[in-house]
Amino acid sequence: MTQNAEQARSATTASPGLLARAYQSDLFYSFIHSPTAIISAIVAIAIIIGAVFAPLIAPHDPFNLATLDLLDANLPPIWNPEGDARFLLGTDDQGRDLLSTIMYGSRISLLVGFASVLFSLIIGVSLGLISGYVGGRTDSIIMRIADVQLSFPAILIALLIDGIARGLLPRDLHDTLALYVLIFAIGISGWVQYARTVRGATMVERNKEYVQAARLIGIRPFTILRRHILPNVMGPVLVIATIHLAIAIITEATLSFLGVGIPPTTPSLGTLIRIGNSYLFSGEWWISIFPGVTLVLLALSVNLLGDWLRDALNPKLR
Amino acid sequence: MIGFISRRLVQSVFVMLAVGLIAFGMFRYVGDPINNMVGQDTTLEQRAALRKQLGLDDPFIVQYARFMGNAAQGDFGVSYRQRRPVSELIQSRMPATLELSFISALMALCLGIPMGIYTALRRNGVLSRAFMTISLIGISLPTFLIGILMILFFGVMLRWLPSFGRGEVVQLGWWSTGLLTRSGWQSLIMPAFTLALFQMTLIMRLVRAEMLEVLQTDFIKFARARGLTERMINFRHALKNTLVPVITITGLQLGAIIAFSIITETVFQWPGMGLLFIQSIGSVDIPVMAAYLLLIAFFFVIINLIVDLLYFVVDPRLRIQKT
Numbered sequence A: 001m002t003q004n005a006e007q008a009r010s011a012t013t014a015s016p017g018l019l020a021r022a023y024q025s026d027l028f029y030s031f032i033h034s035p036t037a038i039i040s041a042i043v044a045i046a047i048i049i050g051a052v053f054a055p056l057i058a059p060h061d062p063f064n065l066a067t068l069d070l071l072d073a074n075l076p077p078i079w080n081p082e083g084d085a086r087f088l089l090g091t092d093d094q095g096r097d098l099l100s101t102i103m104y105g106s107r108i109s110l111l112v113g114f115a116s117v118l119f120s121l122i123i124g125v126s127l128g129l130i131s132g133y134v135g136g137r138t139d140s141i142i143m144r145i146a147d148v149q150l151s152f153p154a155i156l157i158a159l160l161i162d163g164i165a166r167g168l169l170p171r172d173l174h175d176t177l178a179l180y181v182l183i184f185a186i187g188i189s190g191w192v193q194y195a196r197t198v199r200g201a202t203m204v205e206r207n208k209e210y211v212q213a214a215r216l217i218g219i220r221p222f223t224i225l226r227r228h229i230l231p232n233v234m235g236p237v238l239v240i241a242t243i244h245l246a247i248a249i250i251t252e253a254t255l256s257f258l259g260v261g262i263p264p265t266t267p268s269l270g271t272l273i274r275i276g277n278s279y280l281f282s283g284e285w286w287i288s289i290f291p292g293v294t295l296v297l298l299a300l301s302v303n304l305l306g307d308w309l310r311d312a313l314n315p316k317l318r
Numbered sequence B: 001m002i003g004f005i006s007r008r009l010v011q012s013v014f015v016m017l018a019v020g021l022i023a024f025g026m027f028r029y030v031g032d033p034i035n036n037m038v039g040q041d042t043t044l045e046q047r048a049a050l051r052k053q054l055g056l057d058d059p060f061i062v063q064y065a066r067f068m069g070n071a072a073q074g075d076f077g078v079s080y081r082q083r084r085p086v087s088e089l090i091q092s093r094m095p096a097t098l099e100l101s102f103i104s105a106l107m108a109l110c111l112g113i114p115m116g117i118y119t120a121l122r123r124n125g126v127l128s129r130a131f132m133t134i135s136l137i138g139i140s141l142p143t144f145l146i147g148i149l150m151i152l153f154f155g156v157m158l159r160w161l162p163s164f165g166r167g168e169v170v171q172l173g174w175w176s177t178g179l180l181t182r183s184g185w186q187s188l189i190m191p192a193f194t195l196a197l198f199q200m201t202l203i204m205r206l207v208r209a210e211m212l213e214v215l216q217t218d219f220i221k222f223a224r225a226r227g228l229t230e231r232m233i234n235f236r237h238a239l240k241n242t243l244v245p246v247i248t249i250t251g252l253q254l255g256a257i258i259a260f261s262i263i264t265e266t267v268f269q270w271p272g273m274g275l276l277f278i279q280s281i282g283s284v285d286i287p288v289m290a291a292y293l294l295l296i297a298f299f300f301v302i303i304n305l306i307v308d309l310l311y312f313v314v315d316p317r318l319r320i321q322k323t
Helices: A002-014 A018-024 A026-032 A035-052 A098-134 A136-150 A154-168 A171-188 A191-206 A209-216 A221-257 A269-277 A286-313 B002-029 B033-037 B044-054 B060-072 B086-121 B126-140 B143-157 B182-215 B218-225 B230-267 B273-282 B286-314 B316-320
Strands: B170-172 B175-177
Touching (some): A098 A136, A098 A171, A098 A221, A098 A286, A136 A191, A136 B002, A154 B273, A221 A269, A221 A286, A221 B230, B033 B044, B086 B126, B086 B175, B086 B286, B218 B230
Antiparallel strands (some): B170 B175
16 A cells, blocks of 8 residues: 555656546545445446447347347346357347347447436536626526426426427437437436536635636636636536436436337337336346346446545545 | 415416416427317318417417416316317326325335434434435335336236236226225335335435434433433424424425326326326327426425425424514
8 A cells, every 4th residue: 555655656756647646636545445436436337338338349239130030039048948048138029139238228328328417517517607606687597497497306307308309300300319309308407406506606716816816807707717616616516417427327217218218229228128118027027127237236336436426525524 | 474475475376387388388389289189181271260269370478378377277278199178188197196196105204204213313223224225225226117126026926916007996076096995005005115215215314314413413412411301302302303304305205206106107007197198298299298297387386385384383483583
């Protein structure tokens, strides 16, 4: 341990690189002393690697119709006597290898999760900054909208936006655009948390001397917000974003499960669970359960990482 | 107090008007209402006549006012998909949703509060650890997955409970109830528990956190110094002071239960409003969606008002202050 620390220190003196700085930081220290955080990070990273590199490491290509055989449909996992050695976790109703489909499905789930979190974050942080810095009527309008939206569960808002999008878009386009509609719907339903937190932090920062100094020397409000205030309010935003990622992934899965999300041709984890749900009664449990387990592991590990990050960044607990 | 309540009432009216605007906007501008009401063979003149008759050529404000007026009287138009009045559809589905929501809210409260108190008082007990673990699962597992696991376990493998539908229902006027038959109760257990689990863990964690905080305060130490019994301190003094935030969150969660029943109803094919809503999204049945939105908003507003009123009952300090 001491040797490592010394190595890190010598690395810093030689070249104060980003990696060495990260290595020396309190955050890293708190990370390697939290077994929960380490295990969660390993699980999350494993799923993310499996998803990102799915085209390279997945045993089958579930979207290549030429390799699919309906005779392989609904095969159980290999430890079941009826299992097939080619399909580790069995197959779904179209004869797609479940393991590969889960890997490709996590890809979509993660994509929707990250994209909608980013979308929420951009809207929420900008509105929060404006609201907190400008104040007055702008602030009260933005916060009233936030209040009204917050009184409804996010899932309801996402469902509604999805429903409206279905009405507005031509029917044949809907399946191809489902991914973007979903990102938009989940993104819109989640901005309030960011806006509220950033607004509060901005109102505190606004009156500090460095901001007043910046204002005095004539820096434009936009630049003050971006260069001076934004970096100082990003800590809590990071925590919200991590926990929101888990929520966004679950929301996507829920919408897809309800049949208003990702279509079954390119299934996400939620869509797979939905497909498997109709085979539950005939005993083919694996189609729902394996994607479900993946989803829970992903959400749980991201949630635990978020909890850890919140505690680690909280100066009161240090 | 009257000032506070009337201000809240005005606020609620504004919320309803805003939600109404969204609902109206959906109804009027998502797809053409005329196209959705008539068949392919209707001539242009007939369409124009119908448009005039329905008042779709009137100014925006007039149409919006008419829409809200009709909605206030329970008239939400005709469902595009089922060709029946929306109010009729909702009325036939409402009892199922309300019964489910009510029972699961009751379950969440009756299990969540005692569990919260217990885990706060016996922080290191084995049972407390078990409750905390269950609550972690309750928060991390998506609702629909809990439902599926329960169906798989109790419905398919053990065959103890029916896994879909409402069982036998008894008609009481327009209200159909499943609470009077054995099969109705059997069908209710799994959906109600699925719906309650998340709220239950939330209430439990909240009660626990609040209790732990209150138990640290000076007046509890003082009560202890006065030599009051543990039971007296815990329940008369500590519990009472944790109730305000618990009531707020529980109230808001009640509204959330009605909205979350969409998921539970889909998993268990429970014939309530949530299932109706999901089907209406799938088939872009805008009048049903708009009506559901308004109805949920109405429930939320009413629940919020009741919660505000409850503050005055629970917290005597508020009755003295003129806010």
